[in-house]
Amino acid sequence: xxxxxxxxxxxxxxxxxxGSLLTDMLVTxxxxxxxxxxxxxxxxLKKQGxxxxxxxxxxxxxxxxxxxxxxxxxxxxxxxxxxxxxxxxTLDSNYKDKIKQILKSSFANLRIMSIxxxxxxxxxxxxxxxxxxxxxxxxxxxxxxxxxxxMATESAVTTLGAHPFSTGEDxxxxxxxxxxxHNSLRRKLARLGxxxxxxxxxxxxxxxxxxKMNDGFNLGDALNAGISDLDGxxxxxxxxxxxxxxxxxxxxxxxxxxxxxxxxVAFGSEYRALVNLPNIDHAKIWEPEPATVYFWEH
Amino acid sequence: xxxxxLATSSLRELNERxxxxxxxxxxxxxxxxxxxxxxxxxxxxxAPLELLIKGSTGYYCAGMxxxxxxxxQGSVGPGVCENMMSxxxxxxxxxxxxAGATGHGGLLTIKGNAASRCGISMKGINIVVHGNxxxxxxxxxxxxxxxxxxNAGDALGDSLYEARLFIRGKVSSLGxxxxxxxxxxxxxxxxxxxxxxxxxxxxxxxxxxxGSARKLYNFDIDNAGDY
Numbered sequence: 421x422x423x424x425x426x427x428x429x430x431x432x433x434x435x436x437x438x439g440s441l442l443t444d445m446l447v448t449x450x451x452x453x454x455x456x457x458x459x460x461x462x463x464x465l466k467k468q469g470x471x472x473x474x475x476x477x478x479x480x481x482x483x484x485x486x487x488x489x490x491x492x493x494x495x496x497x498x499x500x501x502x503x504x505x506x507x508x509x510t511l512d513s514n515y516k517d518k519i520k521q522i523l524k525s526s527f528a529n530l531r532i533m534s535i536x537x538x539x540x541x542x543x544x545x546x547x548x549x550x551x552x553x554x555x556x557x558x559x560x561x562x563x564x565x566x567x568x569x570x571m572a573t574e575s576a577v578t579t580l581g582a583h584p585f586s587t588g589e590d591x592x593x594x595x596x597x598x599x600x601x602h603n604s605l606r607r608k609l610a611r612l613g614x615x616x617x618x619x620x621x622x623x624x625x626x627x628x629x630x631x632k633m634n635d636g637f638n639l640g641d642a643l644n645a646g647i648s649d650l651d652g653x654x655x656x657x658x659x660x661x662x663x664x665x666x667x668x669x670x671x672x673x674x675x676x677x678x679x680x681x682x683x684x685v686a687f688g689s690e691y692r693a694l695v696n697l698p699n700i701d702h703a704k705i706w707e708p709e710p711a712t713v714y715f716w717e718h
Numbered sequence: 719x720x721x722x723x724l725a726t727s728s729l730r731e732l733n734e735r736x737x738x739x740x741x742x743x744x745x746x747x748x749x750x751x752x753x754x755x756x757x758x759x760x761x762x763x764x765a766p767l768e769l770l771i772k773g774s775t776g777y778y779c780a781g782m783x784x785x786x787x788x789x790x791q792g793s794v795g796p797g798v799c800e801n802m803m804s805x806x807x808x809x810x811x812x813x814x815x816x817a818g819a820t821g822h823g824g825l826l827t828i829k830g831n832a833a834s835r836c837g838i839s840m841k842g843i844n845i846v847v848h849g850n851x852x853x854x855x856x857x858x859x860x861x862x863x864x865x866x867x868x869n870a871g872d873a874l875g876d877s878l879y880e881a882r883l884f885i886r887g888k889v890s891s892l893g894x895x896x897x898x899x900x901x902x903x904x905x906x907x908x909x910x911x912x913x914x915x916x917x918x919x920x921x922x923x924x925x926x927x928x929g930s931a932r933k934l935y936n937f938d939i940d941n942a943g944d945y
Contacts, residue, residue, distance in 0.1 A: 672834055672852075675796060675814065691774055691795060692755035705774075705793065707814060707833050710853065 422583075422596040423449025423548075423569035424676075426657045426687035427697075428664050428716050432563075434683055434698070439560030443552045445686070445693040446567040450548045452596075452689055453569030456582035457551040458543025460534065460592040460659050463562035470513040473533040473540050474523065475579060479505045482529050493522050504554045505579070506533065506542050513537070531580060536590030538563070538661050543582040563718065566659045566687075568594035574602070575620040585623045587614070588630030590661035595622040596674045596689055597653035605649070625650055629658060643667045643713040657687055658715075665715030672710035679703040685716050719747040729756055739765040741785070755795065760788055763805070780807045783824060796833075799826045802843055806915075815852065818845045821862065827916040834871065837864045840881050846916035856881055857893065865912050867920050875928055883928040884909050886920060892928065899929045 425445035429435055439461065446457060476482035479502065486507065487500040496515035501508045511519060516535060523530055533541040542555040548569045552558065568583035575581045584592035599605075602621035605628060609616070614631045616623045628649065632642035639660055646656075646667065655674040658665045666687060668676055679686045679694050681703045688694045691705070708714050722732050732750065739745060741764075748769045753759055757776035760769055763786040771779070774792030784803040793811030802821040809817075812830035819835065821843025828845070834852035837845050837859055846865040853871035856864050859881030869887035876893020882905065883896075892898075906922050913920055 672815070690755060690776055691793070692757075692776055695754040706812070710834070 421452050421571045423452030423689045423693070424566070424594050424596050424655060424657050424687065425449060425568075425689070425693050426564070426566040426594075426659075426664050426666075428564040428685040429562075429683070430685070431683035435563060436561050438562045438565055439556075440558040441697060442560075442565050442567055443558040444696050445688060446552060446557070446569060447549045448693045448695075449567075449569045449689060453571045454547055455572055455577045456543065456545040456570045456579070457548035457568065458541065458570075458582045458584050458594075459552075459555075459557055459565060459567040460539055460541045460584040460586070460594075461557075461560050461562045461565040462538040462590075462659065462661065463540065463560070464538035464661075469511055470516045470535070470537050471540060472509040472511070472516070472519060472523070472535050473506055473542070474509065474527075475506050475531045475533050475543075476529055477505070477579075478529065479507070482527075483507050490519060490522065493526065494518050503542065503556070505544060506555065508540055534586040534590075534592065536586075536661060539586065539590045539592060539659070541584055541586055541592060543568075543584065544579055545577055545582065564659065564664060566592065566594050566657050566664060573598050574622075575618060580618050581620050583622055584659065585620070585626040587616070587623065587627040588633060590659075591626070591630055591633065592659040593622065593626035593629060594657050595625060596655045597669070599625060599650060599652035599654065601651040621652070625654070625656065626658075639663075639665045639715050639717075640713050643715070647711050655689070660717070663715060663717035665713060666708050667713050668708055668710050670711040676708050677705065678708055678714065679705045719749060720745055721749045721751065723751050724754065724756060724759075725752040729758065732759065733761060736760055736763050736767065736769070736786075739763075739767055741765050743767070753792070757795070760786070763788075766805075774811065783807060793830065799824070799843070802826065808916075812849070813847075817847075818843050821845070823862075825912070825915060831868070837862070837881070840864065844912055846912055846918060848916075848918055850887070853890070854893070856883055859883070863908060863912060865909060865916075865918075865925075867918060875930070877934060878928075878930040880930060882908070884925045885928065886925045889928070895931045895934045896928055897931045899927045901925070901927045 498511035583594040586592040599621040602624040655676045750771045753773040755776045761781040767786040769788045771790045776795040778797045781800045786805045789808045796814040802824045804824045806825040809828045813832040815833040816835040817832045818826045819838045826845045828847045831849035832851045836851040836855040838857045840859045840862045842862045850868035856875045860879040865884045870889045872890045873893035875896030
């Protein structure tokens with residue numbers, strides 16, 4: 421079991437409330453996934469260049485001089501915002517690849533959670549409510565976001581094993597289920613130059629979608645291709661810079677509920693996760709069909 | 719009438735009070751407000767209560783019901799009326815997967831659509847769905863009737879025993895050993911009775927009946943290589 425939530429705002433006036441609405445949805449799904457939790461929030465409301473989210477097991481030590489160190493090594497003008505075990509580096513997009521290289525080569529203690537113009541990923545081990553409190557998720561602002569509460573099956577309970585997984589710029593994926601062909605697919609993707617960092621099955625699905633989108637597929641086509649290439653049980657929620665998409669496997673054992681109003685599209689593993697959203701009583705509510713791609717974009 | 723507000727009462731309190739009612743209780747009318755998608759609402763009832771749930775529920779609503787008449791003014795999550803024994807349950811909205819699974823008796827009516835595996839392993843329950851049903855419905859259905867006014871998804875009635883399936887709309891595909899069968903007078907009578915009881919405005923003549931070809935009942939040596 422695992423819990424998935426997602427919220428895509430059509431009404432800009434709700435953007436300041438995105439964090440609090442998603443947090444409530446996430447915490448409601450604690451029963452489905454009490455071991456770790458994570459959220460990807462999309463916010464480029466000020467068009468402020470690119471963002472890299474990094475994570476450390478020892479943030480006090482590792483983040484102390486990080487801004488000065490990165491500035492010195494890259495020559496970039498950047499800002500660093502520390503949020504518990506995570507830090508968000510904001511920088512000119514032209515320096516994105518350089519900083520990524522520097523982080524990989526010179527900062528072995530740091531993990532890159534996400535890179536993009538809008539995406540920020542926060543994930544940790546612990547009860548969803550505790551994770552949400554640590555990162556003050558309820559105060560976050562954005563245009564859309566996805567969240568996940570994990571009950572681990574395919575890999576260990578670690579920060580890196582928590583969802584969302586991001587394998588491409590501004591992309592992320594959360595998953596309820598388990599994939600049975602992830603090892604062979606991981607090897608196949610590696611031969612194509614797409615590498616995964618963990619043993620987790622979901623990361624392979626994320627890498628697969630990224631690979632397809634790098635080949636020129638749009639989100640809908642990439643998900644459609646996944647129906648034949650990904651074997652196992654899954655309900656996926658995939659975030660992109662402009663929106664999110666939903667896909668369930670053809671057997672569709674893993675639950676999924678969608679709700680749509682003029683203000684938002686919301687996803688929950690269970691209807692319970694959606695009950696406190698504005699005007700939910702007048703929303704169109706339905707279960708996504710098996711093996712059918714749904715996606716919304718701004 | 720007794721009213722229980724799940725915003726202030728716990729689920730356990732609700733189910734305990736409902737389960738405590740005897741067959742001869744005077745407190746027959748009950749109302750539940752603010753269900754907010756909670757799981758296991760009104761499970762294990764064993765008295766002729768009339769219960770109205772004002773809103774949508776989560777998993778396993780009205781499971782194992784005996785005698786009670788339950789109406790849900792909303793939609794229900796997976797496993798509504800699982801293993802129902804008797805009584806009647808009316809869902810005004812949609813039902814998620816495996817509605818009425820393993821039910822032994824009673825009548826489950828779903829005004830909207832039901833998702834996959836509706837009536838899986840049904841053992842005597844009657845289910846009437848006014849909308850469509852999803853794939854693998856009535857899988858291994860043993861007895862009882864599944865009536866669908868809309869369409870049925872893939873693999874309808876796979877490995878079916880003696881449950882009767884009456885479908886008005888299209889069937890995406892039939893499961894293993896499920897075939898269309900002749901609609902005889904006794905079937906029309908059963909169907910008309912269920913349509914009337916579930917408040918469905920439909921003509922018996924528009925339905926087709928599906929049932930078991932009974933070819934999987936006994937081991938066939940020609941299939942040995944399939945195991």
